[in-house]
Amino acid sequence: MVKSIKLANFRSHGYTELDFSPNTTAIIGCNGAGKTNILEALYYAFITKSFKSPQSSLVSRDMDFMKLNVEFGDNKINNLEYRLKKSSSSIARTITIDGVKKQASDVIGTQPIVIFIPDDTRIITDGPQFRRNLVNGIIIQTSREYLAAINRYQKLLNQRNHLLYSLKNKRTTSKDQLFVYNLQMAEPISVIYHYRDELTQFLNQNISQKYSSISGGKDKINIKQLSTLPKDKHGILSSLEAHTSDDLALGFTSKGPHKDELAIGLNGFPSRDNLSRGENRSLALAIKLCELEFIRSRNQTPPLLLLDDVLSELDESRQKHLLEQATNQQTILTTTAETGNIGKYEIVRI
Ligand SMILES: Nc1ncnc2c1ncn2[C@@H]1O[C@H](COP(=O)(O)OP(=O)(O)OP(=O)(O)O)[C@@H](O)[C@H]1O
Ligand SMILES: [Mg+2]
Structure with a gap:
């Protein structure tokens, strides 16, 4: 349970301290008051990235440092702190948990969160990157093994792409290392596929019912992971090897979990270009509600729900x-107006 947050030089917040209810807190304020900034600070604290921009933009304009503190109620940890120090060319970050320095990967999953934002329909309407981010954002919070595999894969992918680019531009001629990368990548890729399959299965089992209860109809949603590589380690390695000459011509890695698509179909049709605005909203909401349920079912610490x-x-x-x-869990929501629906919650005005 998140007890409070303290923000110093976080975007528009010169200094802000807020206490949260163990149940639902409604943050009320007019447009531009800094409500989304508070949810962004919580998201950043637990995911270690902003959901909208690079971390240098989190430091208040004209300032060169930012400090963020989160106090917990009954979690395994009491205090999480971030410090960002900006210089003209770089930004330095220090994360501490209860006074001990930590890496980003130590923080993710300690307090799982699910955020709903008005832009969520982009999960349905926009490019595959949005759905890959959704999938990764869910699983990194529920499996340390997945988080480690994603980090390892990303590192190897960057190195492989760097080499392919150098080879294409004739800055080097040594291709041998490509085989080593292919070999090293096969392991994390098989882990990534295993967990993505598990999530896809969960979504397929739950989403149609969630969607129907929102839309009032009897619709069938089908979710499929379209992978660009086979699932088993041996198949992954042979396929990476088979695509290496294409990759050399392109100068980057063309197949792998960074290129896969999560296809979402409604009544047999791909949802991306075929749905009405209302259907997009219902489907995005149904997906996010499944996300909440998945994270709740896989974590000992209950998720924090953020509604912007x-x-x-x-x-x-x-x-x-x-x-x-x-x-069902601790919730923090923002709104500009006190409507009848939120009247019963603990209200914080900013
Ligand atoms: N790095 C920054 N330094 C200072 N101010 C910033 C920074 N980044 C954003 N802001 C300002 O923070 C203000 C509040 O933004 P925020 O999105 O939190 O408002 P909000 O309360 O959610 O408004 P709305 O109701 O319109 O969604 C904006 O006026 C924005 O210009
Ligand atoms: Mg806002």
Whole structure:
């Protein structure tokens, strides 16, 4: 449970201290008051990245440092602190948990979170990157093995791409290392595929029912992981080897988990270009509700639910659906107006 947050020079917050209810806190303030900034600070604290921009933009304008503190109630840890120090060319970050220096990978998963933002429909309507980010964002919070595999894969991918680029531009001629990268990558890729399959299965088992209860209809949603490589280690290695000459011509790695797609179909049709605005909203909401359930079922620490200004976007019945979830775990929501629906929550005005 998150007890409080202290922000010093975080975006528009010169200094802000907020206490949260163990149940639901509604942060109310006018446009531009800094409500989204507070949720962004919480997201950043637990995911170690912003959901909208690079971390240098988190430091208040005209300032060169930022400090963020989160106090917990009954978690394994009491205090999480971030310090960012900006210089003209770089940014230095220090993370500490209860006074001990930590890496980003030590923090992710300590307090799982699920955030709903008005932009969530982009999961349906925008490019595959949005769905890959969704999938990664869910699984890194539920499996340390997946988090380690993603980090390892990303590192090897960067190195492999760097070499392919150098070879294409004739800055080097030594191709031998490519085989080593292929060999090293096969292991994390097989781990990534294992966990992505598990999530896909969970979504398929739960999403149609979630969607129907929001839309009121009897729709069938089908979710499929479209992988660019086979699933088993041996197959992954042979396929990477087979694509190496294409990759050499391109100057980058063309196949792998960074290129895969999560295909979402509604009643047999791909959802990306075929749905109405209302259907997009219902489907995005259903996916996010499944995310919440998945994270809840896989973690000992209950997730923190963050709702940024999403109620105004939803009609009465969808609002009701979402707010029913708010009672199942600690929730922090933002809104510009005190509506009847949130009257019963602990209200913080900023
Ligand atoms: N690095 C920064 N330094 C100072 N101010 C910033 C920085 N980044 C953003 N801001 C400002 O923070 C202000 C508050 O933004 P925020 O998005 O949190 O408002 P909000 O309360 O969510 O508003 P809305 O109701 O419109 O969503 C904006 O005026 C923005 O210009
Ligand atoms: Mg906002």
